[in-house]
Amino acid sequence: MANLLDQFAAAVERHPHRTAIIGGDGREVTYRELQIRAQQFARKWRRKGIAHGDRVLLAMPVNADLYASLAGLWSLGATVVLPEPAMGLAGLRHAARTTRPKAFCAAGLFALLGFVVPELMRLRLLLPGGAPGDQPVAMVQDADTALISFTSGTTGQAKAIPRSHAFLMAQHDAIAPVLESDQAERDLVAFPVFTLINLAAGRTTVLPNWKMNKLDRLSPEQFSGWIAQQQVTRLLIPPSLCETLARCEGIGSVHRVFTGGGPVFPDLIERLLGKPGLEVVCVYGSTEAEPIAHLEARDITDRDLRDMAAGMGLLVGRPVSQIKLRIRDDEVQVAGDHVNDCYLDPAHSEENKIRDGGTIWHRTGDAGRLDAQGRLWLWGRLGSDVKTPGGRMFPFAVEVAARQWSGVQQSALICLDGDPVLCIEGDEGQLTEWRHLAQGFGVSDVLHLKKIPMDKRHRSKVDRAKLLQFLGS
Numbered sequence: 001m002a003n004l005l006d007q008f009a010a011a012v013e014r015h016p017h018r019t020a021i022i023g024g025d026g027r028e029v030t031y032r033e034l035q036i037r038a039q040q041f042a043r044k045w046r047r048k049g050i051a052h053g054d055r056v057l058l059a060m061p062v063n064a065d066l067y068a069s070l071a072g073l074w075s076l077g078a079t080v081v082l083p084e085p086a087m088g089l090a091g092l093r094h095a096a097r098t099t100r101p102k103a104f105c106a107a108g109l110f111a112l113l114g115f116v117v118p119e120l121m122r123l124r125l126l127l128p129g130g131a132p133g134d135q136p137v138a139m140v141q142d143a144d145t146a147l148i149s150f151t152s153g154t155t156g157q158a159k160a161i162p163r164s165h166a167f168l169m170a171q172h173d174a175i176a177p178v179l180e181s182d183q184a185e186r187d188l189v190a191f192p193v194f195t196l197i198n199l200a201a202g203r204t205t206v207l208p209n210w211k212m213n214k215l216d217r218l219s220p221e222q223f224s225g226w227i228a229q230q231q232v233t234r235l236l237i238p239p240s241l242c243e244t245l246a247r248c249e250g251i252g253s254v255h256r257v258f259t260g261g262g263p264v265f266p267d268l269i270e271r272l273l274g275k276p277g278l279e280v281v282c283v284y285g286s287t288e289a290e291p292i293a294h295l296e297a298r299d300i301t302d303r304d305l306r307d308m309a310a311g312m313g314l315l316v317g318r319p320v321s322q323i324k325l326r327i328r329d330d331e332v333q334v335a336g337d338h339v340n341d342c343y344l345d346p347a348h349s350e351e352n353k354i355r356d357g358g359t360i361w362h363r364t365g366d367a368g369r370l371d372a373q374g375r376l377w378l379w380g381r382l383g384s385d386v387k388t389p390g391g392r393m394f395p396f397a398v399e400v401a402a403r404q405w406s407g408v409q410q411s412a413l414i415c416l417d418g419d420p421v422l423c424i425e426g427d428e429g430q431l432t433e434w435r436h437l438a439q440g441f442g443v444s445d446v447l448h449l450k451k452i453p454m455d456k457r458h459r460s461k462v463d464r465a466k467l468l469q470f471l472g473s
Contacts, residue, residue, distance in 0.1 A: 003140055003165040004172060005074055007200035009035070015202045021064040021195070022230055024209035029064040031202070037065070040130035041072035048103070048126055052077030052139045055101040055148070056126065059083060059092060059110040062207055065128050067195060069105055074146060074165075077139035080105075082192075084150040084158055086213060086456035091150065091158065093119050098160045098344065099148050142166040148344060151287045152457045159352075160344035161288060170337035171290065172197055174322040178283065178294055179203075179258070181234075188232040190241060191261065193290060206230045215240050215459045224248040238458035239264050246271040251278065258283055260291075262460025263378070263396070264316075265403045266308055269297045284316040284376070288340040288352075288362050292325065292332075293317045293376045309404050311397040311441055313368065313377040324359070325370075331382055332368045333361040367394050384464060386415040388442035395462075398422055398441050405437055406430055410452045412462040416471060419444045423467065425452045447471075 016032040023029075029037070050056065056078050060066045073080050083095035096104075096119035103124040104114050111127060114120045140146075147163040163171075175197050179187075188206045189195050198205045209226050210218045215238075223244050226232075233253050235245065238261040245251065246268065257272060260283035272280050280297035283290075295317025304315050319325040323336040333354065341360040342349045354361040367379040379385075379394035386393055395413040399422075402411040407427030414421055420443045424434055434446045453466040 003142070003169050004146075004196060004200050005071060005140060005165075007169075007172070008071060011200060011202035018202065019204045020199060021067060022204070022206045023063040024207050025063075026209075026229075027064070034064060034068055034199075035071075037068040037128075037130075038071035038075065041069055041128055042075045043133050044129050044131035045072065045103075045105075045126050046076055047131060048124060050076050050078050050103060050126070053079065053144075054103065055079045055081055055099055056103045056105050057081045057083070057092075057096055057099070057101040057120070057123065058105045059113070060105070060107045060128075061110075062192070062212075065107060067199065069128060070196075073105065074140060077144060079145045079162075080147050082147060082149045084152060084457070086152060087150075087158060088213075089113075089117070093117060094158060095148075095150060095160075096120060096123075140165055142169075149287065152455065159348045161340050162342070162344055163340065167338065167340070168196070170322070172200055174320055174336075174338045175291055176201065178281065178291065178320070179236075183233070185233045186231055187234045187236055188227065188230070189236045190238060191236055194236045194258075206232055212458075213456065215244075218244055220244055220247040220249070224250055224252070227254060228252040234258070238262055238460045239268060240454070240459040242268055242272060246275075251275055255279065256281065260284060261458040262455070263314055263400075265314070265400060266300070266305055267403045269300065273297060282316060284378070286364055286366075289323070289334050289336070289338065289364070291320050292323060292334055292364070293319045295375075308400045311401055313379045313394070314396045314400045316368075316376050316378055318373075318375050324361075325376070326361070327369060330367045330369075330379070332364045332366045332376065332378070334364060335359050335361045381464075384413075386413060386420040387418075388420045388444075390442040393420065393442065398438070398443060401441070402434070402438070405434060408434070410454075410462070412452050412464065412467055413443070414464065414468060414471075416445075422446045423449050423452055423471075425449050 012031045012035045017030050019028045020031045020034045021029050058080050081099045081101050084091040103126050104120050105126040107128050114125045145162045146165045149161050150158040186204045195205045235257045242259050256279045258281045264282040282295040284293045285291040293316050325334050339362050352363045365382050367382050369377050380396045384395050398413045399411045402408050407430035410425040412423045422438050422443045428448045431448050438446050453463040455461040455463050
């Protein structure tokens with residue numbers, strides 16, 4: 001079975017002089033240059049004692065050297081540990097404690113952490129750089145663990161997820177058809193996994209020139225300026241960045257947007273489709289299973305829009321062909337070669353995996369249903385449902401509808417003192433109307449908030465724990 005290293009090498013042979021990565025500083029690196037850099041890193045780190053099976057904690061700015069480091073470490077047979085960036089220093093320390101790596105690979109200011117953070121001080125420090133000599137022989141096997149990454153921790157403790165080279169290749173095979181194009185695209189990518197897919201396909205990736213943990217500070221002018229400067233043709237971004245895109249005066253040569261990492265509401269899709277010539281693809285997945293389903297926005301019918309406005313949930317499209325999907329007790333459960341079948345901690349696997357004969361099903365924690373056409377509709381997270389006079393209600397039943405009310409920018413359904421309450425961020429002058437509309441869904445009250453807290457990873461999901469804490473519940 002081929003792996004991503006093989007695919008990248010083939011891409012280098014096909015397009016040695018094509019730009020592989022454009023960093024946030026505008027620096028361009030060709031496919032051949034990226035390969036040479038990865039080989040130089042591997043030679044240096046082999047002399048540092050990195051060998052097959054070693055775990056290496058990686059903390060670097062998101063640039064070409066990050067991906068060269070991944071390739072270099074993989075070529076040595078090492079396992080790369082990627083901490084959750086949204087968790088900051090706490091995430092780095094959690095990753096070190098959880099995985100017990102042999103070395104710490106870092107660059108820039110991140111390298112200084114190796115001298116002051118207790119969990120890192122004992123680790124061998126690897127810095128990017130070149131070394132003369134022969135290229136190390138790749139020792140990659142399909143079953144070798146290539147990556148250990150982490151869930152966001154939004155709904156509990158961040159869980160460590162091991163991914164083999166075979167898993168990454170299966171993920172590539174599931175995502176690649178969605179991203180396939182007969183044009184020489186220049187993709188602005190906010191998700192590292194899609195950069196890996198692009199490097200395997202021989203496409204050019206443009207990296208963000210802003211900090212992903214400060215998306216709320218990115219102005220439409222800066223966003224559209226970077227798009228125009230780099231002649232971007234496609235965007236692979238979270239819904240929060242789509243909100244910024246919708247406010248841009250111009251989007252240059254962008255003709256397609258792929259968005260996921262949080263709910264993509266119909267009002268946002270409508271604003272995006274108002275951009276001349278722009279197509280929108282909504283991708284639903286999770287850290288453990290990416291992708292699960294996808295939806296071409298122009299396939300959403302008027303009937304679908306009416307159903308979403310009436311409280312039927314959020315349409316996310318058809319499951320990808322490489323995945324098995326079932327609904328059990330309202331929960332979306334998935335299985336397949338690109339669905340993670342275990343966590344590093346067996347206790348997490350016990351809680352989130354179901355063995356059914358020869359199949360291991362992953363519990364997504366999302367509630368939803370399949371319609372008569374086989375399309376998936378989401379209702380929200382299990383456990384986030386509230387009791388109303390009409391019975392049990394999941395958040396998306398109200399939130400998707402509320403996003404289409406006049407003056408609403410964001411909404412969150414919660415249970416407050418035993419009653420269903422809808423929190424709304426938007427034009428407070430519409431509060432009376434919102435309360436009238438909410439009563440039609442059995443919601444007892446509406447609260448206006450200046451800002452509804454969002455998740456740290458993509459700022460695209462409501463942080464319900466923080467919201468309840470803010471409201472004193």
